[in-house]
Amino acid sequence: MQKAKNIILNFKKYSFLMRQLITRDFKVKYKRSVLGVVWSLLYPVLMMAVMAIVFSQMFRFQQEGVSYLVYLMTGLIMFQYFSEATNNAMVSVVSNFALISKVYIPKYIFPIAKCLFVGINFILTLIPWFILILLTQVGLGEYPASINWYYLLIPYIFFCFFLFTIGIGLLISCISVFLRDMFYIYGIILTIWNYFTPVFYSLEILPVKLQMIFKFNPLYQFITAVRSIVLYGARPSFTTLGIIGLIAVGTLALGSYVFKKNQDKFIYYI
Numbered sequence: 394m395q396k397a398k399n400i401i402l403n404f405k406k407y408s409f410l411m412r413q414l415i416t417r418d419f420k421v422k423y424k425r426s427v428l429g430v431v432w433s434l435l436y437p438v439l440m441m442a443v444m445a446i447v448f449s450q451m452f453r454f455q456q457e458g459v460s461y462l463v464y465l466m467t468g469l470i471m472f473q474y475f476s477e478a479t480n481n482a483m484v485s486v487v488s489n490f491a492l493i494s495k496v497y498i499p500k501y502i503f504p505i506a507k508c509l510f511v512g513i514n515f516i517l518t519l520i521p522w523f524i525l526i527l528l529t530q531v532g533l534g535e536y537p538a539s540i541n542w543y544y545l546l547i548p549y550i551f552f553c554f555f556l557f558t559i560g561i562g563l564l565i566s567c568i569s570v571f572l573r574d575m576f577y578i579y580g581i582i583l584t585i586w587n588y589f590t591p592v593f594y595s596l597e598i599l600p601v602k603l604q605m606i607f608k609f610n611p612l613y614q615f616i617t618a619v620r621s622i623v624l625y626g627a628r629p630s631f632t633t634l635g636i637i638g639l640i641a642v643g644t645l646a647l648g649s650y651v652f653k654k655n656q657d658k659f660i661y662y663i
Contacts, residue, residue, distance in 0.1 A: 407502055414506040415513070418481075437473065437518045441466045441525075444593055456595050459624040460529045463538045466522055467623060468592035468616050474515040475558050475612060476583050481507035482562025483569050483579055486659060493659070500656045501649070504562040512555060526623060539626030546628065547619060553641035554615045560644030563652040570659050590616065611640045 482504035569575040618629040
């Protein structure tokens, strides 16, 4: 209880630094960009358009009975957030060595700030995502997406997804301090993870035994829960919602434990 209180006090104490880090990341990302933050809206739409053409027309991937565009974009924006947030979190401690070596700062501030920064972009991508859902109501695609009261569960799913991402971010940011090869290894891990996550294909095309294995993928649980609401108008089971919560809290606890246990050694390796 005392540890949780100390963490909350630290967040309040260093909230100004957190805001500065996030603001700096925005300025760096959109520096000399003509469209600026508009790219956060355009990027998922353009990626969806390209992938929809490639997979629905060339490889003939379809999801019977639901809008493939919404199916694709839901998986795309969620995996894109996870990929970008964890990649940024991974390098956050090493890239801020100059600041860490001069003053005392809780080092977990850096990976969390990266996840928050990318999280703001993620919230912006939800705008074209929801516009796409509305467009299916007026004839875009063969099937309309569902609009229902279960959308009220989506913030809970996204919040758990955010906690899960922070947990992974803390874990790999710690590992990367001691093992710089992680910068290259993680790119390979993400590529494999992408293909093991049904972003553009349906799990039903796989053999039953493989389907059971793929369901152990945490990203599958988060993405499928959102798709159940948006595409099928169905509430994820309480078991699924509970599993999502356990995955989020468990991963955050693991990442926090590993990070806290090793953070005092960072100064010797950065």
